[in-house]
Amino acid sequence: MNAPVAELTIKDFASDQEVRWCPGCGDYAILKTVQKTLPELGVARENQVFVSGIGCSSRFPYYMDTYGFHTIHGRAPSFATGIKLANPDLDVWVITGDGDGLSIGGNHMVHLLRRNVNLQLLLFNNEIYGLTKGQYSPTSKVGTSSPSTPHGSIDMPLKPCSFALGCGAKFVARSIDTEAKHLGPMLKRAHSHKGASFVEIYQNCPVYNDGIFDDIKEKKTAAETRLVLEHGEPLIFGAEKNKGLILNPKTLALEIVVLGEGGASIEDIVVHDETNKVLAQLLANLKLPDFPEPIGVIYCDPSAPDFTGEVYDQRVLVREGKEKPDLNALLRTGHTWTVD
Amino acid sequence: MSAVEEINNQSNIAEASGVVVRFAGDSGDGMQLTGSNFTEATALYGNDLATFPDFPAEIRAPAGATFGVSAFQIYFGSQDVTTAGDDVDVLVAMNPAALITNLKDLIPGGLVIVDADSFTDKNLTRAGYSENPLEDDSLDGYRVITVEISKQVLEAVKPFGLSHKFAVRCKNMWTLGLVMWLFDRDRSVTIENLKKKFAAKPEIAEANIAAINAGHAYGETAELPTGIDVYKVPKADVAPGLYRNTTGSDALAFGLLAGGQLANLPITFASYPITPASSLLHALSQQKHFNVVTFQAEDEIAAVCAAVGASFAGSLGVTSSSGPGITLKGEAISLASSTELPLVIINTQRGGPSTGLPTKTEQSDFNQALYGRHADTMLPVISASSSVDCFDVAIEACRLAVQFMTPVILLSDGYMANASEPWLVPDIKSYKSFPVSFETESENFTPAKRDPETLARVWAKPGTPGLEHRIGGIEKDIDTGNISYDSENHQAMTDLRERKIENISQYIPEQTISSGPEKGKLAVVGWGSTYGAIHQAVKRCLQEKLDVAHIHVRYLNPLPDNLEVLLGQYENILVPEMNTGQFVNLLRSKFLFDAKAFNKVSGQPFKIREIETEIKTILGVS
Numbered sequence: 014m015n016a017p018v019a020e021l022t023i024k025d026f027a028s029d030q031e032v033r034w035c036p037g038c039g040d041y042a043i044l045k046t047v048q049k050t051l052p053e054l055g056v057a058r059e060n061q062v063f064v065s066g067i068g069c070s071s072r073f074p075y076y077m078d079t080y081g082f083h084t085i086h087g088r089a090p091s092f093a094t095g096i097k098l099a100n101p102d103l104d105v106w107v108i109t110g111d112g113d114g115l116s117i118g119g120n121h122m123v124h125l126l127r128r129n130v131n132l133q134l135l136l137f138n139n140e141i142y143g144l145t146k147g148q149y150s151p152t153s154k155v156g157t158s159s160p161s162t163p164h165g166s167i168d169m170p171l172k173p174c175s176f177a178l179g180c181g182a183k184f185v186a187r188s189i190d191t192e193a194k195h196l197g198p199m200l201k202r203a204h205s206h207k208g209a210s211f212v213e214i215y216q217n218c219p220v221y222n223d224g225i226f227d228d229i230k231e232k233k234t235a236a237e238t239r240l241v242l243e244h245g246e247p248l249i250f251g252a253e254k255n256k257g258l259i260l261n262p263k264t265l266a267l268e269i270v271v272l273g274e275g276g277a278s279i280e281d282i283v284v285h286d287e288t289n290k291v292l293a294q295l296l297a298n299l300k301l302p303d304f305p306e307p308i309g310v311i312y313c314d315p316s317a318p319d320f321t322g323e324v325y326d327q328r329v330l331v332r333e334g335k336e337k338p339d340l341n342a343l344l345r346t347g348h349t350w351t352v353d
Numbered sequence: 354m355s356a357v358e359e360i361n362n363q364s365n366i367a368e369a370s371g372v373v374v375r376f377a378g379d380s381g382d383g384m385q386l387t388g389s390n391f392t393e394a395t396a397l398y399g400n401d402l403a404t405f406p407d408f409p410a411e412i413r414a415p416a417g418a419t420f421g422v423s424a425f426q427i428y429f430g431s432q433d434v435t436t437a438g439d440d441v442d443v444l445v446a447m448n449p450a451a452l453i454t455n456l457k458d459l460i461p462g463g464l465v466i467v468d469a470d471s472f473t474d475k476n477l478t479r480a481g482y483s484e485n486p487l488e489d490d491s492l493d494g495y496r497v498i499t500v501e502i503s504k505q506v507l508e509a510v511k512p513f514g515l516s517h518k519f520a521v522r523c524k525n526m527w528t529l530g531l532v533m534w535l536f537d538r539d540r541s542v543t544i545e546n547l548k549k550k551f552a553a554k555p556e557i558a559e560a561n562i563a564a565i566n567a568g569h570a571y572g573e574t575a576e577l578p579t580g581i582d583v584y585k586v587p588k589a590d591v592a593p594g595l596y597r598n599t600t601g602s603d604a605l606a607f608g609l610l611a612g613g614q615l616a617n618l619p620i621t622f623a624s625y626p627i628t629p630a631s632s633l634l635h636a637l638s639q640q641k642h643f644n645v646v647t648f649q650a651e652d653e654i655a656a657v658c659a660a661v662g663a664s665f666a667g668s669l670g671v672t673s674s675s676g677p678g679i680t681l682k683g684e685a686i687s688l689a690s691s692t693e694l695p696l697v698i699i700n701t702q703r704g705g706p707s708t709g710l711p712t713k714t715e716q717s718d719f720n721q722a723l724y725g726r727h728a729d730t731m732l733p734v735i736s737a738s739s740s741v742d743c744f745d746v747a748i749e750a751c752r753l754a755v756q757f758m759t760p761v762i763l764l765s766d767g768y769m770a771n772a773s774e775p776w777l778v779p780d781i782k783s784y785k786s787f788p789v790s791f792e793t794e795s796e797n798f799t800p801a802k803r804d805p806e807t808l809a810r811v812w813a814k815p816g817t818p819g820l821e822h823r824i825g826g827i828e829k830d831i832d833t834g835n836i837s838y839d840s841e842n843h844q845a846m847t848d849l850r851e852r853k854i855e856n857i858s859q860y861i862p863e864q865t866i867s868s869g870p871e872k873g874k875l876a877v878v879g880w881g882s883t884y885g886a887i888h889q890a891v892k893r894c895l896q897e898k899l900d901v902a903h904i905h906v907r908y909l910n911p912l913p914d915n916l917e918v919l920l921g922q923y924e925n926i927l928v929p930e931m932n933t934g935q936f937v938n939l940l941r942s943k944f945l946f947d948a949k950a951f952n953k954v955s956g957q958p959f960k961i962r963e964i965e966t967e968i969k970t971i972l973g974v975s
Contacts, residue, residue: 331641
């Protein structure tokens, strides 16, 4: 039997299957953090469902001792929508990657977010195709050399969080694979949000794209390369915590200022408001080397209704004032006639 | 003797055993609405009937264009009617384009009703007439009622103050009124329908009602050509009970509701709009007070994936499309096969390949249904033979899906989906239920556990404590269900999946003979909506004492166990199909029979005569 919800531990969420990612893969760290966080969510193990598509990250459900469905390439959002339609009480996590979720499955991602299906979607972004041996992905930087782009990739990468906001996502956050102390709380925030919660996780692929996030992850550079978002706090970064972002009212763009230089004071710095969509869009667009990259909850609008909840409310409404459904009666409604 | 010949032979009230009427007009003329109202009145009158709505892919083609002609054909009579009829006795042509494209199907001496007001120079030119056929001798072989319908309508609806545009739109109802007079139909149901349809615009309802009454009054009072008067088609001699009309799409919707009820499961129906399958999505969306959730997905792939996800979660997932959409669903269907989850896939076939003829019928997805997926993905395929049969076949698809934990393909087609026929309404209580029992036992549970008899995998739904497990598209260990790349295991799993599907033949009825002897010179073997035409053709031949039988196969995979022996009793096998010969190839390759193909892919169903002629050719009689 399953342990009571209050007594669940990290061990309860590890399946008996051998984990088969490459040594040093960022997925290991994410898996540990997820397994560690789930007992803290107060949800019974049998009500948790992990759904994935195809790719390295999509092996994730096999290692979770919950219900799991490893489906087909790019379509996990659609399976997850079906699961929620059939049973809205299940707690669903979609695990996907940059190729699975944004290339072959881009269309389903659009509609999952637009509909605001109440689930958590974790997008492991390593800017490369791992399982198919290293081809460039829709998030690879221009110039990425890969087996299919030996002379460097040409097409513009997309920014997952900007994409999600564009689709109408109501919860958009970013975190980092190996930083359990940040990722754990982000998972909890995503879980507590009612609707589709989109979490981009910077994830290192040590085999095909090693070190692409090092600037953001390494201690000695992190203070300058990441912008840690806290709701209600000014957008400050830098080793000296003396840099900040201001909004240029003429260009409607964020700009970096150094406090105390050119008359810039803390009052000028934009205060993070995670309910402000315009600000969220500005933040989601920030990329190195011009700007530090935001980490944390970029956007959260808890007021939007969730799709499956609405589907069920509508059914209740349709049933109101009606007799208990009777198929024999239905077949006999409309124009009928009797032959003696 | 045709109906009109019968009319000619009698004065005043004539009697005919069966009549074929075709309403034809612009795609915006409301011919389908006219036809369906006439059908309803005819059913209430007590005739047996079959209909054939035949419309273009264009929603509103340019007025007067031949490619924009929309037609609705109905065959009604006092005897066993199973097709919409080979030839037309009465043609209603609302404009020159409708006349020029449909006249070839009218019998010699047939009756044609035309709206003279629409025979303008512009419309005549657009239809390709150099002379007005109402003024030269081109209609001499027919009897013609020429009425200035538009003028009559404008007069009739004058009191309601409609604009010219809305007023002229009532001309289909005026025409319907005239045809109802001709066949002694009751207008009250149509009047009721109009009131309901235009409840928010009572003046439009009233105008339409005035138009139908005016058309009827015209028949009663006008000086019509000699020999044209009300004629009676006696009521059909059919089994007693309560009847209604149904299209195939509606019957499928009812059948899915019934299947869910008999399985004691909620239905999750996920679909994407495509002609001619969308009407099923529409029909089920109306029934949300039943245990059904409908979902219009973002594409065909999302639809099937949502359905499979719903099945994983303990609902019966159903998806529906037409050929091209089914192609897109292939990968997910194979996942459902690999993970052994129930899934019902309904294919309302249309003319192909590619976009092909979206509004026309065909049976050319047989091969796709049986073989159209990657790898060895075997699954049951069943087919409906008529609009009414769709109900039972939908229930059967649900049964096979849940009893064997497998995707099931149900083949319908554009003809039966849209065509309506009278239905002796069944009692749902008379159907055997097949309630699903989900796994609850956590001791020694594995997702690979299966029923030793049916080989169906266990169904353990999320939310059940102690049964947490993972499934997916990677090959699974035969004992534990964990992922396995072991070569012997893959052989064993492939064999098991194949055996499971083949084994279904133990759980389906034996093949029966629809009509004719148990052995003899010729068996006409059909599947799907060719039933009606084959039935009538064989019936005619049997009346002429020819040695021929009709066998209609519902279960296309696996085939009924006795089919080979049964077909072996006939010297010849003829397989009429609306494709280039797909089922016939299966019979040839599986049983090594020298079965003869008889094929038609014109977008139109077989005529009875075509099959009759083929039978006689094989039997060497003519």
